[in-house]
Amino acid sequence: METMIAVEGARKYYRVAKRGKGLTAAVGQLFNRKYEIKKAVDDISFSIKRGEIVGFIGPNGAGKSTTIKMLSGILYPDAGRVEADGFIPYKQRKQYVKNIGVVFGQKSQLNWDLPLIESFELMKFIYRIPREQYEKNLRQFCELLDMESFLGQPVRQLSLGQRMRGDIVAALLHSPELVFLDEPTIGLDVVAKEKIREFIRYMNKERNTTIIFTTHDMQDIEKVCNRLIIIDKGKKIYDGSIEEIKDRYTNVKTIEVLLENGGKETETFDVRRTSVNAVLERIFAERRVKDISVCEPEIDEIIRDIYEGRLRLDAPSAEGGAL
Amino acid sequence: MGELRIAVQSLKMSVQARMQYRVDTLVASIAVFVRESANIIVIYLALLKFDAINGWNVNEMLFLFSILFLTYAVVVSLFADLRDFSRMIREGRFDRLLVRPRGLLLQLILNNADVIASVGHGTLGILLFLLSAGRVGIEWNPVTILYYLCAIIGGVLMQGGIFIICSALSFYFVETGSIRSIFYWDMRRFAGYPISIYNKLIQTLLMYVVPFAFVNYFPAQFFLRKPDMAGYNEAYIYIAPLVGVFVYLLAYLFWRVSVRRYYSTGN
Numbered sequence A: 001m002e003t004m005i006a007v008e009g010a011r012k013y014y015r016v017a018k019r020g021k022g023l024t025a026a027v028g029q030l031f032n033r034k035y036e037i038k039k040a041v042d043d044i045s046f047s048i049k050r051g052e053i054v055g056f057i058g059p060n061g062a063g064k065s066t067t068i069k070m071l072s073g074i075l076y077p078d079a080g081r082v083e084a085d086g087f088i089p090y091k092q093r094k095q096y097v098k099n100i101g102v103v104f105g106q107k108s109q110l111n112w113d114l115p116l117i118e119s120f121e122l123m124k125f126i127y128r129i130p131r132e133q134y135e136k137n138l139r140q141f142c143e144l145l146d147m148e149s150f151l152g153q154p155v156r157q158l159s160l161g162q163r164m165r166g167d168i169v170a171a172l173l174h175s176p177e178l179v180f181l182d183e184p185t186i187g188l189d190v191v192a193k194e195k196i197r198e199f200i201r202y203m204n205k206e207r208n209t210t211i212i213f214t215t216h217d218m219q220d221i222e223k224v225c226n227r228l229i230i231i232d233k234g235k236k237i238y239d240g241s242i243e244e245i246k247d248r249y250t251n252v253k254t255i256e257v258l259l260e261n262g263g264k265e266t267e268t269f270d271v272r273r274t275s276v277n278a279v280l281e282r283i284f285a286e287r288r289v290k291d292i293s294v295c296e297p298e299i300d301e302i303i304r305d306i307y308e309g310r311l312r313l314d315a316p317s318a319e320g321g322a323l
Numbered sequence B: 001m002g003e004l005r006i007a008v009q010s011l012k013m014s015v016q017a018r019m020q021y022r023v024d025t026l027v028a029s030i031a032v033f034v035r036e037s038a039n040i041i042v043i044y045l046a047l048l049k050f051d052a053i054n055g056w057n058v059n060e061m062l063f064l065f066s067i068l069f070l071t072y073a074v075v076v077s078l079f080a081d082l083r084d085f086s087r088m089i090r091e092g093r094f095d096r097l098l099v100r101p102r103g104l105l106l107q108l109i110l111n112n113a114d115v116i117a118s119v120g121h122g123t124l125g126i127l128l129f130l131l132s133a134g135r136v137g138i139e140w141n142p143v144t145i146l147y148y149l150c151a152i153i154g155g156v157l158m159q160g161g162i163f164i165i166c167s168a169l170s171f172y173f174v175e176t177g178s179i180r181s182i183f184y185w186d187m188r189r190f191a192g193y194p195i196s197i198y199n200k201l202i203q204t205l206l207m208y209v210v211p212f213a214f215v216n217y218f219p220a221q222f223f224l225r226k227p228d229m230a231g232y233n234e235a236y237i238y239i240a241p242l243v244g245v246f247v248y249l250l251a252y253l254f255w256r257v258s259v260r261r262y263y264s265t266g267n
Helices: A022-031 A064-071 A093-097 A116-126 A131-144 A160-172 A190-207 A218-224 A242-248 A276-286 A299-307 B002-019 B022-050 B058-078 B085-090 B093-098 B104-111 B115-133 B142-169 B177-190 B200-209 B217-224 B227-231 B235-265
Strands: A003-017 A035-049 A053-057 A079-084 A100-104 A178-182 A210-214 A227-232 A235-240 A252-259 A264-270 A289-295
Touching: A003 A064, A003 A210, A035 A064, A035 A079, A035 A210, A035 A235, A053 A064, A053 A190, A053 A218, A064 A079, A064 A178, A064 A210, A100 A160, A116 A131, A116 A160, A116 B002, A131 A160, A131 A190, A160 A178, A160 A190, A190 A210, A190 A218, A218 A299, A227 A299, A235 A242, A242 A299, A252 A276, A264 A276, A276 A289, B002 B022, B002 B104, B002 B115, B022 B058, B022 B115, B058 B115, B058 B142, B058 B217, B085 B093, B085 B142, B093 B104, B104 B142, B104 B235, B142 B177, B142 B217, B142 B235, B177 B200, B217 B235
Parallel strands: A053 A210, A053 A227, A100 A178, A178 A210
Antiparallel strands: A003 A035, A003 A079, A227 A235, A252 A264, A252 A289
16 A cells, blocks of 8 residues: 655754743743753654544653644654655645645634525635535534524534634545644543544545544544554554554453441552462452442543553553552 | 635635524624724714824825725635735644645635625725725826736735745744734834834835735825925836835745645644
């Protein structure tokens, strides 16, 4: 398959003014500013093929948005190479962005006071979308996303989920082959999330659209992606399928105990390194236990453990946190 | 022609959006009109006592003002996003323009119109023009009409250029409100009067730094030929519309160079 995106050794550093505390420091800064270098993206490489759906996850400030911005041509890398759809995004901006769609989940591009259709019309002119294509897309997207009922309402009266659907349609009317969705499900209820996931899957399957999205919701990843990239502190720490992560951690168990004094505690450990017996014996020796359950961690917990450094992906297994 | 369609749709959206709040829009437009009129009325009353300022009588002063208001009405319907550019950067709305396949300045100019300011200043401008133009002895013929239109366009471009330059500065500094306020608003206040009343420093500022003199003073001289014109080069009258074009081009170049910085820092 054809390569859609190639990123090699991309870095993006920001210079952040260091702030001291108190008035003296504030006055001092006027004359002698100290800067800190923040490594937003620190040597990231990956490549994505046409027709893939890739989910980016990582804690806040991990570098996901900066990566998306470099890919969509808003920022250029300080070092390394970023190429997408055969273009250098920031260098050939106008040419490149004709064929991409971008949704910033936190920043709407719709006119707040007018019905969705007015913002869509503007897109038609900005992207020079032929009338037939525009009408066909609009009809199809509205049907898939169940939007007929609120097309005529001013955007400010829409729910967050309805607005997000509007934003997604606005970004896709020109039939882009490469789509970036930055947190498209943030703050939405289950139904709205499911609608959007279905739509993303549809666009990928029926139109072979390459889709890259960021999220904090592991359900998004499980239900939509065939590939997952985890970024933390500006570095790529995982790149592969979601099943692979799960397989790797089937040996990790979590024991949850309900104490007689009403407290609740959990312990996560790897059965290949610590025997269940040993853990249980220690718990029983130290606490008075009312109830106990053993479970395999949910993908959410695995990811949290990865973020917090308790599980390392390069090591085959790891010891869990202490009680 | 694609640009024209964007312009029409954007203007339609700006107006429709304001029409969602009819009363508010009406009241706010009237408020702008009243606020600006109050300044004019004060000057008008003062002039009734003085007769003239450096040879300019009341009607000639009003004609001078009318150009300022008329051009501003056009400026805010085109350059509203550039006037409020630092806010746009802060709110991250500029990123959106970068992922659309159109020129950045073009999008900024066509995007939003400040309907309220445009109506308020425009109404006052037309009113002042109607009050004064008939009484200052202008003979309207194809040449004078053509010059007048060119002067208005030049004045719009000059002020638009200043907004573009101030916007481009936000790629270097976070907050540029005070620069804008000195280089635009304070200079504009000076430009309400014939520049011959000022000392050398302010005259130089108005002619060569922020050339507001070419927006209204020199164009007005084309029609009025007041004696104070003797202090300036006659050619300034004729190049006045071109000064706007020149400032705009300069602003455009500065913008081109500056916008590159955005790609390196984001917001």
